[in-house]
Amino acid sequence: MKSVKFWLIILPVFLLAVDKQKLLDCYEIFDQKRAELEAQAEKLLEKQEAFESLKNTYMALMKKKEEKLKKQQAEINATLKKIENEKKQIEELIKKNQKILEEIKKAKLDKITQSYAKMRPKNAASILSNMKPEDALEILQKLQPKIVAKILAKMDSKKAAELTQMMQNGEGNESTDTAKR
DSSP states (O other), rough: OHHHHHHHHHHHHHOOOOOOOOHHHHHHHHHHHHHHHHHHHHHHHHHHHHHHHHHHHHHHHHEEEEEHHHHHHHHHHHHHHHHHHHHHHHHHHHHHHHHHHHHHHHHHHHHHHHHHHHHHHHHHHHHHHHHHOHHHHHHHHHHHOHHHHHHHHOOOOHHHHHHHHHHHHHTOOHHHHHHHO
């Protein structure tokens, strides 16, 4: 029995010593693994910090580009608006100038017409016969019918017929002139 008691006392001590060695080995393995994991975690943190820094730099750059783009867009819009205003002003000036030109042309034609009205029909017929038919027609249309008849009577019959035909067709009228434009 003594030997059994001895073994009962020694066996747990022996098992304890074996378990203690295994336990120490486990602690060493855990410490190694923990050190490896901490190193990996530190590397991941460094990578994450680098990524965040890169992300912030990229976002700041994108924000600057967006602001620059918005500024350029605003400048373009302002320029387009200025161009539109200038275009409207130019169109208004063109309309005014056309009206003035028409008034000048009408006044000039009226003065020329008055001159032809005062001429002798034979002289007026001679001059109108040598003009472009459209110009002659324009002058004749401004004259009184009585004077036109006297002038046409003194003209070459072919020229008088051509001008009469043009008057009949409504050529040279202001309404057809503006329609042609």
